[in-house]
Amino acid sequence: MTRYLVVRLAGAAATLLAVLTFVFVLVRLAGDPVRLMMPDQATAAEVEAVREALGLNRPLIVQYWDFLTSALGGSLGDSLRQGRPALEVVLERMPATLELAFLSFAIGFAAAVALAATAEVAGSKRLRGLFLWIATARQSAPPFLFGIVMVLILSVNLGLLPAIGRNSWLSYVIPVLTISTFEIALYLRLIGSAFDEMREADWVRTARAKGVSRPRLVLRHMLPNALLPVVTVAGINLGVLIGGLVVLETVFNWPGLGRLIIDSVNNRDFPVVQAGVLAIAASFIVINLAVDFLYAALDPRVRLA
Amino acid sequence: MTHSLRLAAAASALALAAGAAGAQGVETVYPALYGEPSNLDPIYDTNLPALNVYYAIYDRLATIDAEGRVQPQMASSWTYSDDLKTWTFTLNEGMTCHTGEPMDAADVVFTYKTALSETTSRLGGYFGLIESVEATSPTEVVFQLKAPFAPFDRQTTLAGIVCQEQYEAMGKEAFGRNPVGSGPYKFVEWSAGDSIATTRYEGYFGEPGQYPNVVFKPVPDGTTRANSVQSGDLSMALLEPSLVPAVKEAGAVEVVTQPSNRVIYVGFNSNAPFLGEEKVRKAIDLSIDRKLIGENLLNGAVTPVAQLLAPVTFGYNPDLKPTEQDLDAAKALLEEAGYDGSTITLSYPTTGLPQVDQLAQAVAYFMGQAGMKVEFDAQEQTTFLNNWFTSKLPGVYIFAFAPSVIDGNLPYHMLLKTGGQGYTFDARIDALMDQQIAETDGDKRAELLGQVGEIVYERTIYAPLFNDDYIYGVAKDVEWTPRPDGMMTFR
Numbered sequence: 001m002t003r004y005l006v007v008r009l010a011g012a013a014a015t016l017l018a019v020l021t022f023v024f025v026l027v028r029l030a031g032d033p034v035r036l037m038m039p040d041q042a043t044a045a046e047v048e049a050v051r052e053a054l055g056l057n058r059p060l061i062v063q064y065w066d067f068l069t070s071a072l073g074g075s076l077g078d079s080l081r082q083g084r085p086a087l088e089v090v091l092e093r094m095p096a097t098l099e100l101a102f103l104s105f106a107i108g109f110a111a112a113v114a115l116a117a118t119a120e121v122a123g124s125k126r127l128r129g130l131f132l133w134i135a136t137a138r139q140s141a142p143p144f145l146f147g148i149v150m151v152l153i154l155s156v157n158l159g160l161l162p163a164i165g166r167n168s169w170l171s172y173v174i175p176v177l178t179i180s181t182f183e184i185a186l187y188l189r190l191i192g193s194a195f196d197e198m199r200e201a202d203w204v205r206t207a208r209a210k211g212v213s214r215p216r217l218v219l220r221h222m223l224p225n226a227l228l229p230v231v232t233v234a235g236i237n238l239g240v241l242i243g244g245l246v247v248l249e250t251v252f253n254w255p256g257l258g259r260l261i262i263d264s265v266n267n268r269d270f271p272v273v274q275a276g277v278l279a280i281a282a283s284f285i286v287i288n289l290a291v292d293f294l295y296a297a298l299d300p301r302v303r304l305a
Numbered sequence: 306m307t308h309s310l311r312l313a314a315a316a317s318a319l320a321l322a323a324g325a326a327g328a329q330g331v332e333t334v335y336p337a338l339y340g341e342p343s344n345l346d347p348i349y350d351t352n353l354p355a356l357n358v359y360y361a362i363y364d365r366l367a368t369i370d371a372e373g374r375v376q377p378q379m380a381s382s383w384t385y386s387d388d389l390k391t392w393t394f395t396l397n398e399g400m401t402c403h404t405g406e407p408m409d410a411a412d413v414v415f416t417y418k419t420a421l422s423e424t425t426s427r428l429g430g431y432f433g434l435i436e437s438v439e440a441t442s443p444t445e446v447v448f449q450l451k452a453p454f455a456p457f458d459r460q461t462t463l464a465g466i467v468c469q470e471q472y473e474a475m476g477k478e479a480f481g482r483n484p485v486g487s488g489p490y491k492f493v494e495w496s497a498g499d500s501i502a503t504t505r506y507e508g509y510f511g512e513p514g515q516y517p518n519v520v521f522k523p524v525p526d527g528t529t530r531a532n533s534v535q536s537g538d539l540s541m542a543l544l545e546p547s548l549v550p551a552v553k554e555a556g557a558v559e560v561v562t563q564p565s566n567r568v569i570y571v572g573f574n575s576n577a578p579f580l581g582e583e584k585v586r587k588a589i590d591l592s593i594d595r596k597l598i599g600e601n602l603l604n605g606a607v608t609p610v611a612q613l614l615a616p617v618t619f620g621y622n623p624d625l626k627p628t629e630q631d632l633d634a635a636k637a638l639l640e641e642a643g644y645d646g647s648t649i650t651l652s653y654p655t656t657g658l659p660q661v662d663q664l665a666q667a668v669a670y671f672m673g674q675a676g677m678k679v680e681f682d683a684q685e686q687t688t689f690l691n692n693w694f695t696s697k698l699p700g701v702y703i704f705a706f707a708p709s710v711i712d713g714n715l716p717y718h719m720l721l722k723t724g725g726q727g728y729t730f731d732a733r734i735d736a737l738m739d740q741q742i743a744e745t746d747g748d749k750r751a752e753l754l755g756q757v758g759e760i761v762y763e764r765t766i767y768a769p770l771f772n773d774d775y776i777y778g779v780a781k782d783v784e785w786t787p788r789p790d791g792m793m794t795f796r
């Protein structure tokens with residue numbers, strides 16, 4: 001167990017280092033931030049003075065080394081624009097993103113489970129087909145498009161809900177609706193096919209022969225088993241979802257990490273971009289680690305070694 | 306905005322229609338910024354979204370009105386020496402910081418001195434020409450400049466004055482998140498990524514703010530802005546021209562048009578093959594059908610121009626008429642110049658200008674009509690801007706200039722003067738620029754700048770295209786006047 005943890009953490013650290021290096025180089029290829037933040041008529045000497053004060057005129061390799069050593073000391077540098085620690089800027093925006101991701105994921109997942117279980121308890125292929133058809137139709141519209149349409153209908157035309165921001169629980173409705181409904185089809189299909197495999201299994205037949213009621217059979221016995229393979233996929237998918245929010249946050253003007261990263265890329269605020277990408281990569285890794293543990297807890301046959 | 310508030314707003318709109326006076330029913334307005342300020346310290350963020358918030362929180366020595374004229378604000382009046390190097394500003398009495406302490410010449414001097422002494426100050430970049438600044442009494446500030454600078458009063462409109470005591474007590478980082486000024490609105494709260502809330506400062510020495518509360522909302526995405534002004538989440542928002550017809554048709558908001566201080570132009574790197582040739586530049590200028598592009602592509606939200614200054618800008622020359630398309634003349638000029646059909650690069654920033662991809666395609670199409678071979682070079686806006694600043698654009702390019710202080714000196718200085726961002730220079734222009742900057746008589750100075758415009762036109766150093774309109778969606782219950790510089794003010 002300890003060995004497993006050490007190996008996983010070392011792997012995670014290597015991944016983070018690779019991500020950081022990649023971002024460090026990539027964002028700097030895109031050009032100089034200083035000219036952009038100075039007034040138009042600032043002289044070349046004034047621009048150069050700022051560049052020097054911010055340490056941006058040093059060779060890239062020196063900047064990289066400096067960045068790595070201070071990152072090991074727990075500092076990701078100061079935002080070039082805001083002057084305060086980049087990590088602080090990122091952590092301020094992180095809750096909005098995580099909250100939206102987890103809430104949408106939880107609702108989408110729960111809805112998929114409920115729909116799959118309902119169809120299975122009813123034993124109706126037609127009902128299951130219908131659910132799957134609707135969920136797939138929804139999934140075929142990309143979230144940003146679906147989101148804009150929802151805003152147009154619910155906010156612009158009907159005036160029922162806010163179009164932007166995160167100011168009251170009403171602000172959550174459209175974003176959560178957009179993301180969670182997108183998730184349903186995936187889980188519905190996974191749980192459904194798990195049910196298919198199980199239906200003819202010996203233990204299910206035995207249970208039925210013993211006279212276990214259908215709802216009890218589905219909910220108590222089949223569902224927990226069906227969820228096992230889904231957990232792994234869900235972990236990866238949740239990570240993908242957090243990264244994908246970058247686009248959706250723009251649509252809903254959600255004050256999360258994604259919009260911060262886009263703004264910072266546009267401003268060439270290197271430390272904030274680095275800290276932001278690191279935060280997303282770290283949450284991806286943490287979620288996957290959590291999934292491994294969860295899997296071991298759910299399935300006694302699995303050993304973490 | 307909560308949606309019960311929307312109902313209230315709708316009700317007050319009805320009241321307005323019934324003849325009730327003013328916008329008294331509206332408690333809070335939500336103007337959209339197209340970007341989020343990085344901090345609210347005028348010494349450290351000089352980008353336009355921040356400047357817009359400063360216009361509410363801070364006062365400046367002078368201000369520029371909606372017609373582009375310079376007007377008193379903190380200073381009731383000012384004088385300058387004949388050599389335009391000594392500027393004396395007399396301040397109003399009774400000005401106070403939002404904390405209640407008096408605001409006087411010491412705060413002004415502190416703001417300018419800090420900007421000039423801190424290396425990383427952005428504001429300092431606007432004021433490199435200041436030799437010294439001192440307070441000769443609590444109501445008098447004297448600036449000594451290194452060289453004559455005629456539009457110095459306009460330049461002071463860029464410097465929001467901070468309250469020294471709070472600035473020093475808090476330190477710049479904390480102050481940048483909790484700014485204290487002496488403007489008609491005081492800072493309340495900044496919710497990162499979402500809003501910057503301000504409320505009317507009752508102790509303001511001048512005309513009180515127009516609304517009890519002003520909450521700025523940074524909304525960078527154009528479609529999102531258009532949707533949220535129509536849903537009532539925003540009170541006023543800049544609309545992208547391509548979205549205007551749909552917003553108009555929906556009828557949920559007032560659509561207001563304001564000619565801007567911005568000119569969209571075609572520039573030439575004269576070091577590239579053929580572009581140093583005046584005839585080729587003229588051929589490009591003549592090939593473009595500005596009317597057609599303006600009316601059909603940009604929905605009429607632009608006016609063709611013949612110079613780099615908008616009509617509202619000081620130094621605009623009313624005698625210059627926009628070039629009319631003449632393909633035959635263009636072809637003849639190309640032949641005279643010996644153009645051999647080699648490829649000309651057309652660079653443009655992919656965002657920041659109205660429908661810029663289509664605009665570039667239209668320009669390339671017309672150049673093609675005249676017989677030129679064009680290749681596109683679309684650059685991400687920031688990359689483009691850096692290339693523009695360092696004069697590294699490869700050939701023909703499309704860009705725009707909108708001088709914040711609405712004066713011709715800056716655009717001409719940067720685009721034309723030897724040593725600036727341009728590529729083609731002219732000794733006559735250099736001489737005129739030196740002359741106008743030291744000219745005390747405003748009318749004469751405007752005329753000198755007008756002559757610069759003439760030379761640019763005559764030699765086609767640039768091919769100015771359009772002065773574009775800023776088009777806003779404005780909630781029907783709100784009374785608000787747009788400005789040519791795109792700032793949203795509520796004074």
